[in-house]
Amino acid sequence: MQDFVHLHVHSQYSILDGQASIQRLVDKAIADGMKGIAVTDHGNMFGIKEFWNYVKKKNGARRDKVKAAEAKIAALQAAMDAVGTPTDEQTAEMTALKAEYDALPKEDFKAIIGCEVYVARRGLAMKEGKQDQSGYHLILLAKNAKGYHNLIKIVSKAWTEGFYMRPRTDHFELEKYHEGIICCSACLGGEVPKRITEGDLAAAEEAIEWHKRVFGEDYYLELQLHKATVERANHEVYPLQTEVNKHLKELSRKCGVKLVCTNDVHFVDEANAEAHDRLICLSTGKDLDDPKRMLYSKQEWMKTRAEMNAIFGDVPEALANTVEICDRVESYSIDHAPIMPTFAIPEDFGTEAEYRERYTERDLFDEFTRDENGNVTMGEDEAAKKIDKLGGYDKLYRIKLEADYLAKLTMDRAKVRYGDPLSPEVAERLKFELHIMKTMGFPGYFLIVQDFICAAREQLDVSVGPGRGSAAGSAVAYCLGITQIDPIKYDLLFERFLNPDRISLPDIDIDFDDDGRGRVLNWVTQKYGKEKVAHIITYGTMATKMALKDVARVQKLPLKESDRLCKLVPDRIPDKKINLANAIDYVPELKAAEDSEDPVLSDTIKYARMLEGNVRNTGVHACGTIICRDDITDWVPVSTADDKETGEKMLVTQYEGSVIEDTGLIKMDFLGLKTLSIIKDAVANVKHTKGETVDIDTIDIDDPATYKLYSEGRTIGTFQFESPGMQKYLRELKPTTFEDLIAMNALYRPGPMDYIPDFIDRKHGRKPIVYDIDLMEKYLKDTYGITVYQEQVMLLSRLLAGFTRGESDTLRKAMGKKLKDKLDHLKPKFIEGGRKNGHDPQVLEKIWADWEKFASYAFNKSHATCYSWVAYQTAYLKANYPSEYMAAVLSRNLTDIKNITAYMTECKHMDINVLGPDVNESEQNFSSNKAGDIRFGMAAIKGVGEAAVKSIIEEREANGPFRNIYDFVERINFNVVNRKCMENIAYSGGFDSIIDFHRSKFFAVDPRGSSPLTFIEQLMRYGQRVQAEKLNSQQSLFGGGSVVDIQPPTTPVAEDWNQLQVLNKEREMIGLYLSAHPLDDYSVIINHMCKAHMSDLSDLDQFNGQEIGVAGVVTNVQEMTTKTGRHWGKFTMEDYNGTHEFALFGKDYENFRPFMYPNYFLFVKGKVQPRPYGDNPELEFKVLSMMQLSEMRDTMIKEIHVNIPIEELTEAFITDFAENIRQNKGNTILRATVCDRNEGVNLNMYSKRYKVALTPQLVEYLDGNELKYTLS
Secondary structure, three states: OOOOOEOOEOOOOOOOOOEOOHHHHHHHHHHOOOOEEEEOOEOOOOOHHHHHHHHHHHHHHHHHHHHHHHHHHHHHHHHHHHHOOOOHHHHHHHHHHHHHHHHOOOOOOEEEEEEEEEEOOOOOOOOOOHHHOOOEEEEEEEOOHHHHHHHHHHHHHHHHOOOEOEOOEOHHHHHHOOOOEEEEOOOOOEHHHHHHHOOOHHHHHHHHHHHHHHHHHHEEEEEOOOOOOOOOOOOOHHHHHHHHHHHHHHHHHHHOOEEEEOOOEOEOOHHHHHHHHHHHHHHHOOOOOOOOOOOOOOOOEOOOHHHHHHHHOOOHHHHHHHHHHHHHOOOOOOOOOOOOOOOOOOOOOOOHHHHHHHOOHHHHHHHHHEOOOOOEOOOHHHHHHHHHHOOHHHHHHHHHHHHHHHHHHHHHHHHHHHOOOOOHHHHHHHHHHHHHHHHOOOHHHHHHHHHHHHHHHHOOOOOEOOOOHHHHHOHHHHHHOOOOOOOOOOOOOOOOOOOOOOOOOOOOEEEEEOOOHHHHHHHHHHHHOHHHEEEEEEEEEOOHHHHHHHHHHHHOOOHHHHHHHHHHOOOOEOOEOOOHHHHHHHOHHHHHHHOOOOHHHHHHHHHHHHHOOOEEEEEEEEEEEEEOOOOHHHOOOEEEEEOOOOOOEEEEEEEEHHHHHHHOOEEEEEEEEHHHHHHHHHHHHHHHHHOOOOOHHHOOOOOHHHHHHHHOOOOOOOOOOOOHHHHHHHHHHOOOOHHHHHHHHHHOOOOHHHHHHHHHHHHOOOOOOOOOOHHHHHHHHHHOOOOOEHHHHHHHHHHHHOOOHHHHHHHHHHHHOOOHHHHHHHHHHHHHHHHHOOOOHHHHHHHHHHHHHHHOOOEOHHHHHHHHHHHHHHHHHHHHOHHHHHHHHHHOOOOOHHHHHHHHHHHHHOOOOEEOOOOOOOOOOOEEOOOOOEEOOHHHOOOOOHHHHHHHHHHHHHHOOOOOHHHHHHHOOOOOOOHHHHHHHHHOOOOHHHOOOOHHHHHOOOOOOOOOOOHHHHHHHHHHHHHHHHHHHHOOOOOOOOOOOOOOOOOOOOOOOOHHHHHHHHHHHHOOOOOOOOOHHHHHHHHHHOOOOHHHHHOHHHHOOOEEEEEEEEEEEEEEEOOOOOEEEEEEEEOOOOEEEEEEOHHHHHHHHHHOOOOOEEEEEEEEEEOOOOOOOOEEEEEEEEEEHHHHHHHHOOEEEEEEEHHHOOHHHHHHHHHHHHHOEEEEEEEEEEEEOOOOEEEEEEEEEEEEOOOHHHHHHHHHOOOEEEEO
8 A cells, every 4th residue: 555645634724614623633644654744724824833733742642652662671671681581471571562662653743734825816916806806726835944934924925915805825925935835736726727627738737837947846736536425415526626637647747747646635534524514504604405505525534545545546656745745844843932022222221232242151151040149050061051042142142131221120110119228128039030030031021011011101191900910929020110019018929920940931911991902002013013013813613502503504403493402501511511412411302302313403413513613713812912023924824803993904823822922922911901991080080070180009008988998898880899799798807908808809719718707707806816837927917827829828838848939839830730749749848848947747737738728729819919909999989089980980881781770879879869961061971070970971872973072062161051052052063963963962861951841842843833843953943043143244344243133942832751751762862761760669579579580581491480570661562463363462571680572372462462562560470381382392481460560569569577687776777767657658568577686586566557658769768778678
């Protein structure tokens, strides 16, 4: 059998065309004994890094097996030699070992990096119509490192300059970057085969000669043969290939170009052909049964060497040439040491040329291989390896220059942060950190980060976060302004960020305010060059439910059945990943679907399993950005994507974030944090309303009002601490220090949460604070003796057992990731080190056991501290500037109705009125006024654009508030404030403060007059006439001066709208009910008698078999008729949380039709049960009864039962409670229970004298005082 290697292979990264995972392709090729394999995806190199990494991993495993086998043979041989005459058992064992060794491959499997490019027919720049939309196919394979980099250039430029429907290169680019590249003529879509099928053999020969001239002996003609064997497949391609192959063989002999054979692989095994067929349906948007859809031959699986020999046995040289190509491909690495961007250092500080004159290589050797105090810490050989790893002496001069400049900046700014002179502790810490940054080769990284952060703060007016994650452990970063938290004060560790015992690239994540993040990225792009800055690609894969839906759609499985299958997939499976295979094992109904006799249903499961995990699309990483020293395409391929903010094309790396740094590129995360925007807006609000300038970075860390807010759990709207559970613990903890907040931030997670009650009890003295060893108090005092942070484990391991900085970080990682081998290695060292320091080994054993139990939950203190500081800033603003802060919160949550409703409720609890839009007070967004109220922003009104709002505000600020509606229309610019804009402001109540009539009159036609125009139209005409007359008067040759006398329109006589009409229009304009909510009168029923909200009805599984009640207002009704003439109807109801559509048929429709009217307020009771039809019935909400909420409130609620804790029973409470009862008389019996929880005593009472009405005022009083009550 002739050996063979696949050279034309499409993985799943040929998106929605290839259905082969990299792993399965490589595994099958290795199992079949192939020497290598190429990956040649369509127009991209998306999968190349994954391909190269996986082959590297497989080769490493192969070498390990070879070494292990050689070691076993050597050991056995030594044993046999020692005894002289080997035993029969030894001889048999040696034979078996050698057989095992001989069976192992002795050479590495080759990863051949390639791409099937599209070659533009008329040139890369031509983009005119169909002829330029595609291009000829061509296979390019990298022969060596030069070829790899040239392939990157070709593929990248095809995206950045040649893209027209797809990425295209051209002859000019191929000729420019041909070196190191092997070229094959490709499939029937290639230029040569295309010319042959067109009957133009002369043009085919001309194309061959051109490629031969460019690529020389590295150009091959490619044979393919796909004979379809199933009916529903492409049978047309085989005769075409047969004809093309005949001519290719002739042209091969004539032109002296070798042949290769390939199989145009698109999937791994023959069994995957039907799954691939469905993938093509997805790609083309066709159904499976479409007779005109695109079909493959279904022969495009990765055939074995034997299968390829069976097809191409008549051309053995074509098989052999694939192996020849594989042999010619050199082994090279696509990884690289970090490629640090060049930071421009002022020439007056120094230059590389000056440093080369000033320092010898020996000077650099000593400086980079000794510790910060000049002590020799490694041998000559190890030191030499370190120098090489840093890039050699040539690069060391640059690193030293950057390191010295970094040290200068740090020390200059350290005096601002820590005072002058620096304390010994600070000086020693900075010296250590700077030395590590230098000797690891990263000073340039810190210079770049501090540079764009300084630009963000000082030039771009962008808010920057205090730091994120481990970077906060760096005192250098703190001095440079990269972070805002003093790591020395809070025991944050540098080596948690940059462990000196390992060379790893630092990773600093930076938070910017949402509005400013784009400006910072633009600044970086402008400074370092557009070709040197790129975003990072992401790949969207077919998740389990997506695979089911996709396959179901192309197979025309009914939508209801498709939805049912998706709903059967659980969100979580204990101890297993969520995938279709595990879901089928876990859910019997899915297993039944897989085994169903219905072929459409069973095939949906079958092929969804095959397609699950396939790459479906690409995206752009939300925050990851690459900054390179060189053009990025010198190192990795790029594609393009649309920038959502600017609409321009931006560069995107073709390798994704988890592997991009292996190639040497520097990744930085530019994160947008909404909270920073809220803080910035709040500070601006304070300046606007109070004239105060708040420096949020220097606020008092011990502010009493802020800790009072935390102690009362009033954290809604603040960062990190606003969940109900956190509020509860805050009320119990009553934090008094910033350290308390850091600890709560770290503890409030699954696992550590169990320690919170103990933490609280120790703080308040209810439990003693004990330390296993007294020395531990130094690092556990702030957390009351409980180990909360990873940093505490690290510090204590040094303190107790003398661990080095690197060892302590290794311990942290080993505990966090439960690396048993490393823990077993470190434990004796800890016990012995502690014993030498005079500590009891048994106590040390206990400490180690406690750490092992808790360390997997222990949190990064650096991260907790940074985010606690941002949280504290929000709480400080809420406590000290409540309306200004809540206005900012509302502005930044305007599109989230659920959140904005919760925040408006919080404003109400804070005694802050949220007022509707007002042309005399509203700004663009929510704003606070001098009375402490919050005013709705005009830009939030539907149909009122930014230009209109800006015009209104500018006129108001220039010439004073509008006196009345006539003054408004006389002054406003009607070029930007049109009729729709005026109407929507009126609907939302924006004119209410300057009119003395109901807003509905704007839309009335006065029956007393002859004009058919509405009042608002008359007002606009009036305003336009007044403005025109004024303009004419000013332009008069005689100087004007005459008084414009135009009669304003009179307010029409018309009936006012009722409240519901007003509220509905208000909601239509601003997205929510603002001045009131139609359901407010019935909130007590919704909150206390409804088991579910409307939004809950979208997922009925949780209520299966239960009777539940929901309440709301009817917003839409549709009455319909079936094809058989039967009447049925749909109606939509809305409550505070969402909407739901109900459908009624038959008798249900007849019975409940009287309730189906818009603006009816209903209580609907129903049962959740399976539908009474279908093989696999879905759950339905079966309506049992309906009642108007007014009737229910007035007649159905008989009693209210209030629970009053005895500690609340003060004289003031009794007076207040009685007054509220007297003010809300009605027909509902009032009962009360006074309870003493400590004594376990309850006193039940009821009021003989008073019955109550469940008014909104009474409900608000009970809820505001947190009194629990029930209705019956």
